[in-house]
Amino acid sequence: MSILVGNDTRLLVQGITGREGSFHATQMVEYGTNVVAGVTPGKKGETVAGVPVFDTVEEAVRKTNPNTSIIYVPARFAPDAIYEAVDNGIELVICITEGVPVNDMVPVYHLVKQKGARLIGPNCPGLITPGEAKVGIMPGFIHEPGKVGLVSRSGTLTYEVVDALTKAGLGQSTAVGIGGDPVIGTSFVDVLELFQNDPDTEAIVMIGVIGGDDEETAATFIKEHVTKPMAGFIAGRTAPPGKRMGHAGAIISGGSGSAEEKIAALEAAGVRVADSPSKVPGLLRQAMNA
């Protein structure tokens, strides 16, 4: 077991013939992910890495029955692609695309909820259940199957921590990059709840960045609902207030959303917060042995 993706995943790739889409579709197929179809309007009949391409999600769903979709289309088409996926009954949609206007995501977020589907992202690296399914853009080889669930708002920082975990002998059940935008489909709390309920996840790592208050909300949830050992890291302690640090979400404004506040909240909830990504595995082991 694991969460969200695994051997049962039947993946659809939206935007599969684009530069990003075709590259990552190939990578995912090579990793062993069960990629059943791709969609690019007008490219029906082509194949990418052996995967058949369709004009519409409707046809792809009818012919190949995917349960998960990953989106690599340009930002201005991404909301439409998400609507297309969930309107056609896809239960789990991962939107890799970055640069999607925030106001576009507001109705998308609520429609996805209303349909009973789940969206991860946008502007995220995707997620991976090592050894079963890679649904994203992360380098697969740094991951090892194991018992640590990882959830992160950052991309490369996640790889950094995963790499450290793997090197420390701590494999992962599932690693989820939820994305750094102000409006994302799946929050820390959503993933923490899944890990808490997943029998194959024994410990949890959470990686946050400055801006917003998702980490604080997560801390409240952890205090009340998470019993598994946890370690974490928050990036951006040295970031100056009011400036956007790459992520649209990573702005500290009005004294809220600072790394200090997030770290304090998480520590108060029993999470061991490292001052460097390299120290996460050690703190997690401490928590697991405590």
Added chain:
Amino acid sequence: MSILVGNDTRLLVQGITGREGSFHATQMVEYGTNVVAGVTPGKKGETVAGVPVFDTVEEAVRKTNPNTSIIYVPARFAPDAIYEAVDNGIELVICITEGVPVNDMVPVYHLVKQKGARLIGPNCPGLITPGEAKVGIMPGFIHEPGKVGLVSRSGTLTYEVVDALTKAGLGQSTAVGIGGDPVIGTSFVDVLELFQNDPDTEAIVMIGVIGGDDEETAATFIKEHVTKPMAGFIAGRTAPPGKRMGHAGAIISGGSGSAEEKIAALEAAGVRVADSPSKVPGLLRQAMNA
């Protein structure tokens, strides 16, 4: 028992200080309906027929806990009033207002469903459970408590049939006017299902008019799900095609929606269809004794 309204109804009147609203609020109070509050922005502190008036539905709900709302505001404000009611948790909303633009009603209809609420109307006379609650504009005195459920797309025609039923000694469990517009919140099928499941309703009368295919849809439902004896009437056998007969819904176009088709469909479903409103009670008695 009965359906939708009765002794448990706690009624809010939206637009209570208007000419229509105040007149009908008074009528409803006199009938014995439990009218708990009214709303007209800016008229807080006033009373109508002893009913306290509030500025917003939010405040009226907080202070008087209504479960049903009836709307008498002008057409251009009616959709907003429906949103205000359902957003504030009202479960049953009756919109009397006529002349609401159809395209406005499309999102309203779906939001109401989504919220798990029920809308009756717009452009309807409302509904009544004789002896318990009158929630509408019908003349109360023509009704008698009894066992006949009545559902109708027309206003005065309903009174005509109710009057005939009462004079024939057939009292009513509940009489529901669903309204004649192209997009209405509650259809024949919805009400028929409620009557079929209502232990206090022993027979059902359905009154249709030309236009649309709600009667045909109802006939299909009746065939499959309604076991109680039924009689009906369809107005507009002499109406020429393509002309709007008062009701926005009453246009026959492209050969569909004619009275003949509706009558044939209902008769095929076992409904005894009268050629005059006055003959409905006789046919209903036949059906009840069959």
Added chain:
Amino acid sequence: MDVHEYQAAELLAKHGVPVNPGRVASTPDEAAAAASELGGTVAIKAQVHSGGRGKAGGIKLAHNPEEAKAAAEAILGMDIRGHTVNKVLVAKGADIVREFYLGVVLDRPNRKVLIMASAEGGVDIEEVARTTPEKIVRINADPALGFHSYQAKELGFALGLRADKVHGFAKIAEHLYTAFIKEDATLVEVNPLILTGAGEWLALDSKMSFDDNALYRHKDIEGLRDMAEENETELDARSSGISFVKLDGDIGCIVNGAGLAMATMDAVKLSGGEPANFLDVGGGASASQVAKAFSLVTSDPNVRAILINIFGGITRGDVVADGIREALSQVDVKVPIVVRLSGTNAEEGKKILAEAGLMAVDTMDEAAEQVVSAASGQAA
């Protein structure tokens, strides 16, 4: 409310739909001038609020200004299903390679807006719907979020369009949907939507109808109303809040409520008569309203008797009776009147009517029989 083809085309062009260039002409000379301005072959098309123009000879091709003038001469003044042609559209001839149908309507059963398309364009779409419904592709717009781009593309692919044609088609479908919503239309239709020899999309014939209830927020569309196409009496009635539809019989009907008014017409027919009109006085039924109703009904020379059918609900019977009495003092009614009064304060109402020399009956069936007798010259 309906508008003419050329008006619909102008509105759709504003929303980004590529429409065929054309000029409106009210005289044969104007048509000739338009044909010469546009150059080449043109189509001369009757502008009337009616279908079946082609079959009725209301559309003709002309290869030069002289032919255009002749065609316009033939079409102007023509009667098409009861509509007189006062204007023609002179439209540039198009190089038609394929014809499609594209329309936006309300999908009543689903309470959603429906976008429909068919590769069988240029013909009667209702005929296609009846005989080969599988040739029509239907997609519902999301009721809250609208018509998504992916749905417009889906429509194009479902028609079997080549990928390089789908984008242009989808854009037009999106524009039609936007026009439907923004203009509060009840129908937006392009038939045919064509692909030209140059591979371009072109809306060759546009149709729009509008929701009367929403015209208050579209003064510009209200301004497109062609008074020549409207029944003057019906417009006059509407301005008084009365719904009136002229029919061919001889029994004038004055009723409160649309459903009851239709039932009354049915009752007249059942009694062997023919209703002269549909008339719903609406909720109020004040004296002035009833007087107006009398004048509307009696303006029809065919009317030989009048049936007033009022079910007093909120409208009290005595008030209606007062209204009838007063109205009769204002309007000179020369034909027999049968009144049926029931419901609230019916007895009081009947007393007032009796004082005014009118007898009122209790039931609709009785009233219908009496009025039919009266119309055929027998005692009321």
Added chain:
Amino acid sequence: MDVHEYQAAELLAKHGVPVNPGRVASTPDEAAAAASELGGTVAIKAQVHSGGRGKAGGIKLAHNPEEAKAAAEAILGMDIRGHTVNKVLVAKGADIVREFYLGVVLDRPNRKVLIMASAEGGVDIEEVARTTPEKIVRINADPALGFHSYQAKELGFALGLRADKVHGFAKIAEHLYTAFIKEDATLVEVNPLILTGAGEWLALDSKMSFDDNALYRHKDIEGLRDMAEENETELDARSSGISFVKLDGDIGCIVNGAGLAMATMDAVKLSGGEPANFLDVGGGASASQVAKAFSLVTSDPNVRAILINIFGGITRGDVVADGIREALSQVDVKVPIVVRLSGTNAEEGKKILAEAGLMAVDTMDEAAEQVVSAASGQAA
């Protein structure tokens, strides 16, 4: 993207918000002319992308053109929180009876648009939010259907407005919401929104910020960008797809990924150094991208050492190493460079770097320590 007060006011006026009349002036003489044109008392307001203008002396009243000139002289050229004042808004004096706050923002926790209002207007709203949050009324717009009229009225009643003032207030709230959505704003704020002695609503100070990701569909707003307010280096970086923020330290950072870039800055600090910048080269990290990053970092004279931290994911380590090597042949870098390379093809990358005379280390902590040492003059 931020715009000036006067630009925000112009945009809001287009959406129907009643804004205070004003003129923009770049010189004291222009300010005097504007004051004389407007007549009476005027406010001279610094136009800078910064809060706290009032406290900094950036807003002055003037009772005649001479005073306006003097005020503009004092304000133009002023430095407000690091922003130089190049323009002033000369605004007509208003007869303030009551001051309100009205704003539209994204409510992140609820993923909805939030409309906020307070009867405590004219002051720092974040201060009100901290100290007396109950004085701010908050209503979420429906995510699909928008901000309903009833909600706007609810807001007005919740502020305790008299019924005759609610309608006007509600209209303005609806207009602000519409502006927020239609212009893809991230913030729309009027503070204060005033009631004048004549009982009229007037937006006295307007503020708007926009979503950079949505500017592609708002060329007009992109055109409002005040280049004088932008950090040239940051703009330059953005045009290459690089996120760059100038900081005060002496350790230049080049990193792939925003989160990792922040973590790298934190590591530098933890090792006793001070980062000179935040820099995310993005996903590609091609030679030209890396070269651009080098030139951005080295353009800062404070930089005494550079830390390159790349976690090879999709970006392969050998490609990045090639990029660094090529970049170094194009850009003359005079300070020590510490490279940390990990992940995909890290070993191959290190080999390439070694050939180019650069040593790469394995961990971020190690790299941070080395670069801090290098910057303080010790061996890298």
